[in-house]
Amino acid sequence: MSEPTEMPSDRKGDHLRIAAYDERTQQPGPGNGLEHLSFEALSLPELDLEQVSTACTILGKTLKAPLLVGAMTGGNALAGQLNRILAEAAERCGVGFCLGSQRPMLDLHDSSIASFAVRDVAPTTLIFGNIGAIQLRDHLSGQDLDRLARAVGADAMMVHLNPLQEAIQPEGDRDWRGIHDALAEVAASSGTPIVIKEVGMGLGAQTLRRLRTLGIAGVETAGVGGTSWARIESLRHLERTPRSIAGEVLAGYGTGTAASIQLAREAMQNRLVIGSGGLRTGLDVARGIALGADACAMAWPFLKAAHQGVDAVVTEIQGVIETLRIVMFLAGAPDLHQLARTQLVDHGLRSL
Ligand SMILES: Cc1cc2nc3c(=O)[nH]c(=O)nc-3n(C[C@H](O)[C@H](O)[C@H](O)COP(=O)(O)O)c2cc1C
Known part of the structure; x- marks a missing residue:
C-alpha cells in the first residue's frame, strides 16, 4: 500500500489532519495518572525472558498481546x-x-463501505466496528447494529459516548436525552457483543454504574491524558468563538485514565475492561493491566506511524509488545494473570 498523500476536506479529514499534525491535540497538564505509577524493578527476577508470555484471549480471540489499535477512521479514500x-x-x-465511526455508512452506504473493508488484509484478528451513541439512538435497532458489524466482518461493535466533543464541535449534536434507554434496547436485541467507550473524557463512576446495568460485553475508558477531542473541535473553529474558548478550557476535562481503569474494573466486575487514553508505550500498557484492564488501546501513536506505511506501524506495535514483555520480566510476572496481580507503587510512597 502506498503512503497516503492527500487530505480530504470533510469532518473526518479535519480530524485526521489536526490529530496527526497538531501536537496541541495531546492533552496539556498533569497527564492520565499513569505517570505517577511504577513497578518495583527486580534485579533477581527468577524468570527466563524468552518464557514471558504476553498472550491473551479477548472476546474469544487469541491475541499475541493485550493491545488494540484504537478506533480512528473510515468514510473516505484516505481514511x-x-x-x-x-x-x-x-x-x-x-x-x-x-x-x-461507521456513521458514513448510514448516510452514503455504497460509496463509503470500501473504506471500512479490511478483512482481506486482516483475516483472523479481533476487529471492532464503531458507531456513535447519538446515531444509535436516532437510527439503529439491535438488528441494524448486527448488520453494521456483519458488513465489515467485525467480531464486536464499539459504541462511543462523546458529549464533550459534540458540545464543542461546530456542527455537534447537543441533545443527549434518551441515550441510556436506547443503549439498553439495542444491547438487549442485538446479537453482537457491544463495548461502550468514551473518546478522551474518561468513563467516571456514575456513568459506569449506569452502563453496568446494560447487557454489554464491556467498556473502553478513553480517559483524560491523551488525544483531546475538546481541543481538536476547538481548533476546527475558524476564528475565536465562545465554543472554541470552552474547548480550550475543557481540553483536559474528565476522568483520568488511571482512575477510569480502576473504576471500570470495580463496576464491570468480570466483563471486559479496555484501558485507553494517552497510553503511549508498553510500560503504559503494563500499568493499565496492573490497574485492572484486560487489554489496552492506543490510537494517536499509530495514526502518526500509519502515514509512513505498514512497516512503520508494525515497528511501533512490536516496540510496545517488547517493552511490555521486558517490564513483565522485571516485575517477575511470567504472564498477564501475574501482571494483573502485581502491585504498583505510587511515586515510590504508596502501594495501590
Ligand atoms: C484521528 C482520530 C480519530 C478518532 N475517531 C474515533 C472514532 O471515529 N470513533 C471513536 O470511538 N473514537 C475515535 N477516536 C478516539 C480514540 O479511539 C481514543 O478513544 C482516543 O483518541 C484516546 O486514545 P489516544 O490518547 O491513544 O489517542 C479517534 C482518535 C483519533 C486520534
Whole structure:
C-alpha cells in the first residue's frame, strides 16, 4: 500500500489532519495518572525472558498481546488507506484493530463501505466496528447494529459516548436525552457483543454504574491524558468563538485514565475492561493491566506511524509488545494473570 498523500476536506479529514499534525491535540497538564505509577524493578527476577508470555484471549480471540489499535477512521479514500495500513499491521503483530465511526455508512452506504473493508488484509484478528451513541439512538435497532458489524466482518461493535466533543464541535449534536434507554434496547436485541467507550473524557463512576446495568460485553475508558477531542473541535473553529474558548478550557476535562481503569474494573466486575487514553508505550500498557484492564488501546501513536506505511506501524506495535514483555520480566510476572496481580507503587510512597 502506498503512503497516503492527500487530505480530504470533510469532518473526518479535519480530524485526521489536526490529530496527526497538531501536537496541541495531546492533552496539556498533569497527564492520565499513569505517570505517577511504577513497578518495583527486580534485579533477581527468577524468570527466563524468552518464557514471558504476553498472550491473551479477548472476546474469544487469541491475541499475541493485550493491545488494540484504537478506533480512528473510515468514510473516505484516505481514511480507507489508513484503515488498511493499520489493520494489516495489527494482523501481522497479532493484536486487535478498531475501525473508526461507521456513521458514513448510514448516510452514503455504497460509496463509503470500501473504506471500512479490511478483512482481506486482516483475516483472523479481533476487529471492532464503531458507531456513535447519538446515531444509535436516532437510527439503529439491535438488528441494524448486527448488520453494521456483519458488513465489515467485525467480531464486536464499539459504541462511543462523546458529549464533550459534540458540545464543542461546530456542527455537534447537543441533545443527549434518551441515550441510556436506547443503549439498553439495542444491547438487549442485538446479537453482537457491544463495548461502550468514551473518546478522551474518561468513563467516571456514575456513568459506569449506569452502563453496568446494560447487557454489554464491556467498556473502553478513553480517559483524560491523551488525544483531546475538546481541543481538536476547538481548533476546527475558524476564528475565536465562545465554543472554541470552552474547548480550550475543557481540553483536559474528565476522568483520568488511571482512575477510569480502576473504576471500570470495580463496576464491570468480570466483563471486559479496555484501558485507553494517552497510553503511549508498553510500560503504559503494563500499568493499565496492573490497574485492572484486560487489554489496552492506543490510537494517536499509530495514526502518526500509519502515514509512513505498514512497516512503520508494525515497528511501533512490536516496540510496545517488547517493552511490555521486558517490564513483565522485571516485575517477575511470567504472564498477564501475574501482571494483573502485581502491585504498583505510587511515586515510590504508596502501594495501590
Ligand atoms: C484521528 C482520530 C480519530 C478518532 N475517531 C474515533 C472514532 O471515529 N470513533 C471513536 O470511538 N473514537 C475515535 N477516536 C478516539 C480514540 O479511539 C481514543 O478513544 C482516543 O483518541 C484516546 O486514545 P489516544 O490518547 O491513544 O489517542 C479517534 C482518535 C483519533 C486520534
